[in-house]
Amino acid sequence: MRARVLTVVLLLLLAGCAFDGGRDDGPVTLRFQSLAWQEESVTANKELVAQWNATHADVKVEYVQGSWDSVHDQLLTSFEGGEAPDVIHDASDDLADFAYGGYLADLTDLLPARLKSDIPSRSWQTTTFGDGVYGVPFLQEPRVLVANASWLKRSGVRIPTPEHPWTWPEFRRITRRLSGDGKYGVAWPLKEPVSATLNLSLSAGGQLFHQDADGRVTVRFEDGDAVVPRTVHDQVGVDRSASPTTLGSGGSDTLPGFFGGRYAMVPLGFSYRQQIVQQAPKGFDWQVLPAPAGADGTAQGVSPQTLSVAQDSRHQKEAAAFIDFLLRPKNMVRLALGDWMLPTGAQALADPALHTSKDDWATGAALAAHLRPAPAQFVRGYPEWKDKVATPAFQEYYSGAIGLGELRERLENDGNLVLARYQR
Template sequence: MRTRWILALVMGLLLTACSSDDGSSDRRITLRFQSLAWQEESVDANKELVEEWNAVHPDVKVEYVQGSWDSVHDQLLTSFEGGEAPDIIHDASDDLADFAYGGYLAELGELLPERLKSDIPQRSWETATFGDGIYGVPFLQEPRVLIANAEWLKESGVRIPTPENPWTWEEFRSIAKELSGEGKYGVAWPLKEPVSATLNLSLSTGGQMFHRGADGRVTVRFDAADEVVPRTVHDEVNTDGSASSTTLGMGGSDTLPGFFGGKYAMVPLGFSYRQQIVQQAPKGFDWQVLPAPAGADGLTQGVSPQTLSIAEDSPHKKEAAEFIDFLLQPKNMVRLALGDWMLPTGTEALKDPALHTTKDDWATGTALAAQLRSAPAQSVRGYPEWKDKVATPAFQEYYSGAIDLDELRKRLVEDGNLVLARYQR
């Protein structure tokens, strides 16, 4: 009898401990937020915002998970298929198509508050729209700009372009040639990955490359408007000698030592490269941001914004959407933009005075925000294969002078359409 009584007492205490002591934690939700922030300022901003959320939401804890841009696609695919995807996913809009069409991401239309939906312009929402649904919240973006040696340009006497009065592509080519000579180049094109840069800049000339028919099928065309940007790069390298051929295989960061050393007058780079320049430029080096050249469609440019998505398998989609809304409140969006040296998509955040200063040329980039559009290949199924197997080698050979424009067109169109056809049966 005594043994039975002691056993009952022990079991009662265990049950009490499980139901009472941990009762609050049983009800607490934990959301995993995978961030791809990598710059120190950006990581700090993201972690601070997570801490601020957790401080006032004891029942919905967010766990910060560090991801990497270098491996995010394969890592996410593995986690989706293994049922271990984070609840909240940081990525880029041009990486979402396969995940959205594959059913791995939650459709956000009914989950997001009206405040957030109305704050971000429709042109930005289009970057994360696949079929009839929205599968990511675009929140940070960057135009491609010209980073220039300000002293070099001033001494040359060339006209300095502004967002209100930019260079045309013809004027840009002429000025690059004028700035060249004696072993120096007017421009360095870092085109290790040439496809997105070429297609995005070609929107300024009316280039589209991908065309969707009435039947919904996408085909590749390479029309006169598509030729302007690649022909400009090709001729600067192979005809004018105003662009260095050695930088064609470089990434953007690789060109900075030569830029600082006075070898190149201008380098086309993403707006966020300003942070590296501030950190690495020699003392006294004078640089400035210029808008990319304009074409028939002005300063229009394609972008693939950074996005926040929710995993379809997440059991806490409502809470995940609430965290995204908190993260992208205008004041918080500004903090994230400043941390990444990029532009916010939100109209309220873009009004913040910190993004309109002449220091580090924030104002020049912010003036271009209204011209940013969805990248041409944003929702094209089969684009990654077309880019890797067809377009990248074709553009690389054309820019180096190994093939001519007709051969470039043949490869992009004929070979490209064979690739895309496999994804549209």
């Protein structure tokens, strides 16, 4: 009988240790799920984790590899199953449902003053929901025009700069001028058209989502929202200055045609420069140009990459301390260089390595001050709205299957039905 009692006590003690994640006097273990995928970025993240572990005997970090392709559903499953990582790498436009759903910790009182003051308020807006801050925005990228520099020089067109960009009408005229003989002035890779369209539309005053005093969000497709979609639509279907075959392609899919001289320009995220450097034929002359400007100049929406802490984490303070370590200025520069993106932190952004003419880092850095929170940042139900309503509607409009009026009707009518379910 005594042996049985001792066995039960031992089992209970072991179960308690398993639930507790380790003895109270032992080291804390944090699970850090990273979405880094480029070789340089994965290396930088793993080296920083190793550096932390080498200098923190009481708090160890376990690196967990995640994937951008499945992160939303994977996180939702892990949250509901009580198995979420302590430190979560994601993007700000994916946080709203998790923040309002109570899955993420409010970082307001967990982050040091240094980190809070180093990142500008416009970036913090991307991770603020209600009265709480649910992520630290740390990497961002503008959408730019990657151009065949030799082609543009031969054509004699005006080369835009961050100080003097093309307007949207000028951009359309120039792509017409560059087209002909089976070649196109631009190739739009719009396999996922929603974020590109909405974020670029900020330059023309587009907002699409509107929030009333009670916090309810509705979709209104107004004049500013139509500038960018109409430009793309007319380049493809009216001017024949944009390739119709790339509309269903991802950015990487357009690079062979770009290198082969079929497209003069491709609108891409700033980080695509890494692929271009690796894949461009020897002697291929390319350059980065700012995206066209509208009524609001070169304003552009972004959804920064973020680091959050799970609400269920038993070690929130330690997780926040690890985030602070990862985002020290010199470390933030390492992460930015590894991902070929721009840091949000002012000290990191000022680093000379991000202002060189090599690979046009300076052009991207000059656009950083014009980046704004993406229109969808605060919208609950955005993932469903994007997948079920906006993506098919924009794809059909760009292909010429529907007109601007039907695009507006579907985004507003069908879209508001979806959003209403999240605001009851």
